[in-house]
Amino acid sequence: MDVGMKKLTVLKSKFLWIAGLVALGLLISVSLFAKKTKTPVLRFGMITDVHYAARDHFKERYYNQSLRKLSEFINVMNKEKVDFIVELGDFKDQDAVPNEANTLGYLTDVEAVFHQFKGPTYHVLGNHDMDGITKTQFLERVENTGIAKDKNYYSFNQKGFHFIVLDGNYTADEKDYNKDNYTGVLSYIPAREVEWLKEDLKSNQLPAIVFIHQLLDDSKGMKRSAQNAPEVRKIMEDSGKVLCVFQGHVNSEKYSMINNIHYYSFISTVFGSGLKHNSYVIVDVFKKGTMKINGYREASSLKLLSH
Numbered sequence: 001m002d003v004g005m006k007k008l009t010v011l012k013s014k015f016l017w018i019a020g021l022v023a024l025g026l027l028i029s030v031s032l033f034a035k036k037t038k039t040p041v042l043r044f045g046m047i048t049d050v051h052y053a054a055r056d057h058f059k060e061r062y063y064n065q066s067l068r069k070l071s072e073f074i075n076v077m078n079k080e081k082v083d084f085i086v087e088l089g090d091f092k093d094q095d096a097v098p099n100e101a102n103t104l105g106y107l108t109d110v111e112a113v114f115h116q117f118k119g120p121t122y123h124v125l126g127n128h129d130m131d132g133i134t135k136t137q138f139l140e141r142v143e144n145t146g147i148a149k150d151k152n153y154y155s156f157n158q159k160g161f162h163f164i165v166l167d168g169n170y171t172a173d174e175k176d177y178n179k180d181n182y183t184g185v186l187s188y189i190p191a192r193e194v195e196w197l198k199e200d201l202k203s204n205q206l207p208a209i210v211f212i213h214q215l216l217d218d219s220k221g222m223k224r225s226a227q228n229a230p231e232v233r234k235i236m237e238d239s240g241k242v243l244c245v246f247q248g249h250v251n252s253e254k255y256s257m258i259n260n261i262h263y264y265s266f267i268s269t270v271f272g273s274g275l276k277h278n279s280y281v282i283v284d285v286f287k288k289g290t291m292k293i294n295g296y297r298e299a300s301s302l303k304l305l306s307h
């Protein structure tokens with residue numbers, strides 16, 4: 001199986017994008033830094049927007065190929081012996097004409113593959129995870145290692161770093177997304193979760209890395225980001241502890257730096273036919289907070305500097 005890491009310079013547009021960031025001193029391509037490789041403190045695997053359903057493709061979404069793509073990810077993660085894996089939401093999808101029993105079956109099937117990883121597994125809730133079922137139904141069927149089944153947002157520590165999983169799947173009147181109020185577009189972090197985040201950051205002294213499905217950095221294009229993203233960003237900024245926010249949902253590699261916090265989103269697994277269109281990363285985290293993102297298949301490799 002040919003699972004090579006993709007270099008940054010393949011696409012001109014991508015190269016220019018990266019070059020601009022390098023000029024800003026925010027990000028450095030892996031090839032430029034190859035000589036300075038040190039041993040990471042920890043490594044974790046990440047995949048997003050798996051959208052598994054046993055249905056035929058719709059446009060570029062190849063739902064029924066996602067188990068195969070996810071299997072490849074799991075095989076590589078087991079081989080690389082990463083410390084844990086996380087999926088950034090929209091883990092499952094549903095039939096063109098939704099059927100609850102089928103939807104739950106797709107979730108069971110995709111979780112069974114995810115669980116073949118020999119280590120801790122974590123899920124971030126995505127909007128599609130509640131398109132035809134409830135948030136509770138989803139949470140009951142997945143395992144977030146060491147986390148109670150009823151927690152939709154939570155945190156954990158690994159090797160001197162703090163990891164925070166947020167849930168942006170709420171309506172603006174602070175109701176959980178469920179099958180009955182699913183819109184797939186709006187995202188909001190309710191006051192109780194904002195307060196929890198504030199306390200969680202306060203009570204922990206470790207540098208933190210945040211995972212969320214929707215964007216927290218795209219406040220101008222509010223459709224793709226949490227409606228109260230600026231409020232959440234302020235809390236993270238005030239803590240002085242957050243290094244980076246990893247995001248899914250948008251099927252594109254987007255990077256921004258806002259007030260010393262990196263924001264990075266990457267490509268969906270479900271898009272494109274065949275394993276060559278798979279996309280996943282291993283993140284190497286170094287002692288002082290620099291992160292090296294090792295991209296596989298369509299995902300880019302890059303380095304996020306600590307500051």
Ligand SMILES: [Zn+2]
Binds near residue numbers: 090128213248
């Ligand atoms: Zn989504």
